[in-house]
Amino acid sequence: MRHKTFTFSTLAVLIASATQAQAAVYDIVEVSGDSSGVDALQYYDKNTSELTDNVQFYGQGISQSSGEKCFETSCTAANYKVFGESRFGSDGIDIRDEIPYQLDNFQQINDQWSLERYCDASLGFNTCDSWANTRFFGTGYNTDNPEDGQGFGGLRKEQFAWRNNYYANTLPMLDNGSDAFDRVTTFANSATGYDAAVTPSLGTLVDGGDQVSANGAVSAVGSSTLGDYALGVTSSAYFTQNNRYARQFNKRGFVNLGSNMVSLLPIAGNDLVKHTGQTLATDAVEFPAGNLLVVGSAAFSPSELNNNIKLPDDVPISRGDLNNCKTKASNPAQLFGTDQASWACQFMVFANDAVFWNVDGSTNPEAQRLAARPSDRPALDPDDSNRSFQASARAVALVGESELDKKPVMVGYTTDSVDNDYYAVRAAVYKLKEGVDTTQPPKADDWTFSYIPNLNIESGNDRIYRYTIATDINGQGKVIGVAKSARSEERSFAERMYLFDVNNNTFSWLDSSVSSLFFQGSNGFASEINDNGQIVGWVDTETVNQVNGRQRRQRAFTYLSGSDVVTDALPAKSAWLLDDLTNDDVVGGKANQFRIAQATGINDAGVISATALKCDTGYKSLSKSAECEGDERLVAVKLVPRVDATVQPRVEEKETVSRKGGSIGLVTLSLLALFGLRRKR
Structure with missing residues (x-):
């Protein structure tokens, strides 16, 4: 028999007795996939x-708001x-990361063994074999024969597409304004979106029906004044020729601007970079008027192409030599040939730099x-050429005291x-x-960068952080980010969150001094401000x-x-789990169908985007x-603020028997994969 106890804080009891009718602070609106048709696509x-x-x-x-304040006046969910x-x-x-898990300057996390080794060293779970198998062989893989292809997704399917064909696992989606998703098509879904000098060598596009x-x-x-836009990252589609399937590049930034589908090209120069180099688009602002300033990262040089590190174990070196790809780079017929x-x-890797593109929709601009870069930061680490330089602009905002003074400020990281x-990833600000003439589109090297203070990779000779990254910046110059601890603290390699002000150079941690929600040794990810x-x-x-234990349960927070009051229900300087702010105190109600796993975005109206667990029958x-x-x-889901709402915290349920039942299975494995994500910002 299961035994449970429930605990209420005094505040929760008082609120529960006084404000049952308006308990939830946010209404939950699911954005479904009903109109997207993705479940009708072929999957192996x-x-x-x-x-x-x-x-x-x-x-x-x-999406951003237009001056609305949803805590003051009721907002329509479909507007966001x-x-x-x-x-x-x-x-x-993650398709949004320049390098695997943000710390792999060696670029060697590319097979089951290297995934498991990363988990052991950086996460420490005692289930790292299952963690790695799920990422490599796919969710729900056959434990008796992992290579039989039964798993959904998984890195191995991409690696063996050369002979086995390929069906996309991750598809770009956008709310169509009716709280339902449409699939976004990009330049990569049409043969006309590729360089005409390359496509004859690739073969026939496999991407349709x-x-x-x-x-x-x-x-x-x-x-923008140029039109509405959506941007992000896409892989090349696969092309078929003589019983082989190849793609031109692994990742390439895209911008859909009005009716134009733009491909964001790498930094000009090297032929191998030109043809196969990766780019990522992360954010944009209009600056100056009539110019869409898109930021992200782009390849500028091949990494050291040591086959023992760069090729997955399951792809024998005898089937190809990455260094030979350099000599083939000027001839697409050789680079994308049908020989082994x-x-x-297909496994090329690159040194990447923080970049921008000036986009007007008429051309495919170069990064x-x-x-x-400082003179002591060449593409390859002088002390170990297997490491490569990596940098990225993860977010941009127009910052200034008045509208006339506003200039773009980017945040992300560069290589220290x-x-x-040795090389290591460190949080940075670009201004x-x-x-600089701000009436004209900016040019290369119009910018300068600085490190965010208090985030040194080492202290003395001791390694403190594996990496530090800035994830977002707002219009007031407030920056958020994360720092991954190199040492175990409270039996966790904690990922700490911070807040930095670029205007007065002040820095603070989101830790227990802010709220008990951020306890010592906790892992968190500050996604957007x-x-x-x-x-x-x-x-x-x-x-x-x-x-030496298991992965902790995580939930979304705000x-x-x-210092300003956003709503009386949420005092300034307070921290909350969003599960507490979406509780309407009705067991059989709609809100009790959801638990908010990750909050990924928030606009100035106060509407939040998130990924949630949904129990169709309602949680018990x-x-x-x-x-x-x-x-x-x-x-x-989107979380839409209620006017004049109050907080009804969820009760704490303590169990004396380990949980069993509906949460175990494919959705649990998917959730573990979700918690491995690092959002674009």
Whole structure:
């Protein structure tokens, strides 16, 4: 028999007795995939009827507002569009990351063994074998024969597409204004979107009807005088020729601007970079008027192409030599040929820099560097050429005291040469240099960068952080980000969150001094901050050991970092789990069908985008950890503020018997993959 106890804080009891009718602070609106048709697509040899149960929808951001304040005046949910992606299973390595898991300057996390080794060293779970297998062989893989292809998604399917054909796992999605998703098509879904000098060598495009072969994800949407835009990253579609399937590039930034589909090209120069180099688009602002300033990252040089590191174990070196790809680079017929040696060229990796593109929709622009690299930061680490330089602009905002003074400020990361000994990723801010003509589109090296203080990779000779990254910036110059601890603290390699002000150079941690929500050793991810200073993200909600233990449960949070009152229900400087703010105190109600897993975006109106667990039959109780005895799946949602609402915290449910039932299975594995994500910002 299961025994449970419920605990209420005094505040919760008082609120519960006084304000039952207006308990929830946010209404939950699901953005469904009903109109997208992704569950009708072909997925390897699986019966399409299975896909309806396995496709998951992820909310990664929310469209901006136009002056509305939804805590003051009721807002219509359909006016705010969630963007993100759908997935059929695990993606192996996040399509939005320049390098695997943000710390792999060696670029060697590319097979089951290297995934497991990363998990052991950086996460510490005692289930790293299962963690790695899910990412490599796919969600729900056959444990008796992992290579039989039964798993949904997985890195291995991409690696063996050369002989096995390929069906996309991750598809870009955008709210169509009716709280339903449409699939976004990009230049990559049409043969005309590729260089005409390359496509004859690639063969015939495989991307149409019920088969899509280009993965993709939307990272930002917005409006400009040039038209509405959506941007993000896509892979090349696959092309077939003489019984082989090849793609031109692994990742390429896209912008859909009005009716124009734009491909964002790498930094000009090297032929191998030109043909196969990766780019990522992360954010944009209109600056100056009539110019869409898109930021992100782009390849500028091949990495050291050491086959023992760069090729996956399951792809023998005898089938190709990456260094030979350099000599083939000027001839697409050789680079994308049908011989076994060309297979290796599908695994090219690059040094990447923080860049921008000036986009007007008429051409496919080449990337321009944001800032000149220091002289001691060449493409390859001078002390170990297997490491490569990596940098990225993850977000941009127009910052200034008045509208006339506003200039773009980018945040993200660059490579620090630590003690002239090794390369490491470190959080950075990019600004325009003094005297730059702001009436004209910016040019390469019009920018300067600086490190965010208090985030040194080392202290003395001790490694403190594996990486530090800035994830977002608002119009007041407030920056948020994360720092991944190199050492175990409270049995966890914690990912700490911070807040930095570029205007007065002040820095603070989001830790227990701010709220008990951010306890010592907790893992969190600060995803976005709006102009009101409201931060959203996700954080650990339990203290179980992760090192030599299991992955902790995480849930979405919001923190009111500003001094102004956004709503009386959420005082300034307060932090909350969003599960507490979406509780309407009705067990059989709509709100109790959801638990908010990750909050990924927030606009100035206060509307939040998120990915949630949904129990179609409703959770058994109002507790944060309540069971679902029916189907449980991941869905995209928007959280719309209520006017004059109050907080009804969910009860804490303590169990003396380990949980069983509906939460175990494919959705649990998908959720573990979700918590491995690092959003674009």
